[in-house]
Amino acid sequence: MRPSVSACALLCVLFAPLAAQALPPPCNSGTVYEDRNGNGRRDGGEPGLAGMRVSDGVDIVLTDAQGAYHLPAIDGRTSFVIKPAGYRVGRRGDGLPDFSFNVQREPGPKLKYGGIPAAFPSCRDYALIPDPPHARDALDVLVFADPQPKTAVDVDYYRRDIVEPLRAAQPKGGPVADLGLNLGDLVHDDLSLYPALKRATAQLQMPWLHAPGNHDLDFDASRDEDSLLSFRHAFGPETYAWEEPEASFVVLDDVVYRPGQRPDYIGGLREEQFVFLQRYLAGARKDRLLVIAVHIPFFDAAPGRETFRRADRERLFALLRDFPKLLLLSGHSHTQRHVYHDADDGWHGAAPLHEYNVGAACGAFWSGLKDAQGIPDATMADGTPNGYARLRVAGDGGYRLSWHPARLQARAASTPAMSVHAPRVLRRGAYPAFGVYANVYMGQADSRVEFRVDGGQWAPMRRVERPDPRLQAENARDDEAAALRGYDRSPEAEVSAHLWRAALPTDLAVGDHRVEVRVLDPWLGEQTAQTSYRLQDTKE
Template sequence: MRPSVTACFLSLALIAPATALALPPPCNSGTVYEDRNGNGRRDDGEPGLPGIRVSDGVDLVVSDAHGSYHLPAIDGRTSFVIKPPGYRVGRRDNGLPDFSFNVQREPGPKLKYGGIPASFPSCRDYGLIPQQARTRPQLDVLVFADPQPKTATDVDYYRRDIVEPLLAQSRGRGTVADLGLSLGDIVHDDLSLYPALNRATALLDVPWLHAPGNHDLDFDAGRDEDSLLSYRNVFGPDTYAWEEPEASFVMLDDVIYRPGQRPAYIGGLREEQFGFLERYLATARKDRLLVIGVHIPFFDAAPGRETFRHADRERLFALLRDFPHVLLLSGHGHVQRHVYHGAKDGWHGAAPLHEYNVGAACGAFWSGVKDGQGIPDATMADGTPNGYARLAVDAAGSYRLSWHPARLAAAAASTPAMSLHAPRVLRRGAYPAFSVFANVYMGQDDSRVEFRIDDGAWAPMQRSEQADPNLLAENARDDQAAALRGYDRSPEAEPSAHLWRGTLPTDLAAGEHRIEVRTLDPWRGEQRAQTVYRLQDAKE
């Protein structure tokens, strides 16, 4: 849908000679109006909307009684409307929400992927389309972290592994979701892949919000301020807010680019981002969930090293302190975990602050042995299968989270919550030193995980931070292979934050025995999985 644009200046064709012209000042004004027929332009009878917030990522203004707004026109900024509850915005030709425009009168730095081209200054009207009330009881949000294709082949994996099964799953059930989020590393350094990836995501027909990652940078930029110009030319602002009736969403660029240094980036926020946050949060409602979406986690992902600037984290947490319902979403690690921030992290709220570090859509960078459809296994280093998360939010600020392994979620009667590993056979009467392992994808430090043999009594399993045995076995198969088993082999198994073990009894009757594991998921209730092992008599 084409954006509604109001010309602020006479055409250059009416002014001569061109060589004597000085560029007119850029414009960053316009009207927010109710686009009642959804055609992307303001027609007679479509009123201006008062009280709508418009920002450029630093300053924030509110439309007046006639819907008019005015922001300082500063080259290099991106203006956007903060979509309010009860409305939706149109879609651009690439399927992305049409809620922003770039102010760029003078040419910026020359960059490999183009940056933001200079354009004749124009004013921007924002049309908000009245949104019909949803029939489902909760806001349903798809959460993707790190789709990260390196090539067109990887984009094809993304489409066939993630997008198409979601479409198949939703047939006859209405829309796929109400909203979608991508938490950075939209691609892997090759920004020319953005159009192809967006075409695949647009098939879901869901309004989609993006935050940038460290692999979305213009690495030929000489400074952090210019490192997302090509990203912003495609996706719009890197720091912005979006509101639904059940939740407010703030998407933030938290990658500080440091060209010429090692490491070349660190997690953190810029001063102007804090300016926007201070202005926006002063106006944000506190009776709904506030979701902060970023790429780099707020916790230190590398032991003993500051991977997110602690001073920035404390400053952000201070701004969030008075919000009773906050959820942090991050990506970047290609593993999955839950972290609860407290005083040692600078959080001083009434309850610990929950950060869900979301597993990667690409898993382990689209690596591993391909299946019958030619799609790599892509299991992550902690044993979590690649996939996506869902966030369900109700109007009271509470939420539910779930992890959905790619394709398995569509093929199974219910989304698998865990994978099991157990020996196939043990000697009957052997010393009981062998275990069943349960990798509970959404497991947390205090999760209750139990197992039983056949229909016996349930016994607790012990949390064990070690490598997932299934992935260790895959590593061994790769090591022993005389030829490559895939384009890239599976990652080396790392200690998993959500692995439990239970010792298998060997004093039962010879033959096959069923192992059943259950866990109490805080959002989905009891989840079960099962496998078998066999006891065999052996002679010396």
């Protein structure tokens, strides 16, 4: 959908100075109106909407009784309407939601990937299409993190591995989900891949919100303020809000670029983002879930190493303290885990604050052995298969999360919930020192994981902090190979946050024995997987 041009834009044309070099008059004004027929332009009888919020990522203004708004015209800012519940927005030509525009009258810095070109006029109207209440039992949100293609080949992996299976499972006549959320590192430094990535994602035909990641920066920018100009030209604002009947979403750029330093970025927020947050949260509803979506996690990657500025985290958490229904979503790590923030992290709410650090769509950067379809294995360093998450939010703000691995049929002893690893054969009567391992992708510290052999009694498994043995075995095969087995080998296995172990009995009969594992998932209920091992007699 093309953006409609406001009356302000026409005035800008009529009264522009005649001098060739003169800039157009400042203009960051227009009308928010009800687009009753959804055609993207204001027709007769379509009223302006009062009380709608329009922002430039710092200021937030309300439309007047006629739906008119005015913001200061400041080059380098992105204006957007905060989509309210009960309305939807149309689609741009590239399939993304049409709810923003970039204010740029003068040429910005010269950047390799173009940045934001100067444009005239710099004002517009916003069309909101009435969206009657749905008979859905929950808001269904696809959550991607780190698609991160390095090349067009990787974009094709993303399309075939993630997008096409979702399209194939799409209900006839219905959407894949109600909303999509991508948590950054949309590409891997090569921003010329943005159009191809957008084309692939647009096949899902649903509104998508994007957060930027550290690999989405203009690295030739001389300062942080200019480091996301090309991202904003391609995707829109980097700090904004979006509302659905069940949840409010705040998407934040939390990558602070520090050119010339090492490392050249750190997790954190800028002063103007805190201004926006204070103004938005002051009027945000507390009876629905509030989702804060970022790229870099709020927790530190390792003890004693500040990867997100603590002062910024504490300041953000203070703003969120009075919201009873909260969820933090982050990406970046190419592993996944659940973290519950408490006073040690600067959180002083009534209950621990849940952060779900979402696994990567590209897994371990599209690495590993290729399957029959030519798609790399891409298992992450913690043993989680690449894929995507789903967030389902009920009308009362309650939520459920799930992880959806790609290409399950190509992964041995794997289910949507876990993978199970055990030795193939053991000596009957040997000391029971060899274990079955369950990598429970959505496992948490208090998860209840149990196993049984040959249909016997269920027994508890013990959570262990060690690498996934299945990925370690793949590392060994890569080490022993005389030639490369793929373009990039699988990552070295790292300690997994969601691994459980139990010793296998060796006092059973000679032959094959079936091992079942179950986990009581708090959101999906009981999930099971199975494998087998064999006992044999042997003589010295």
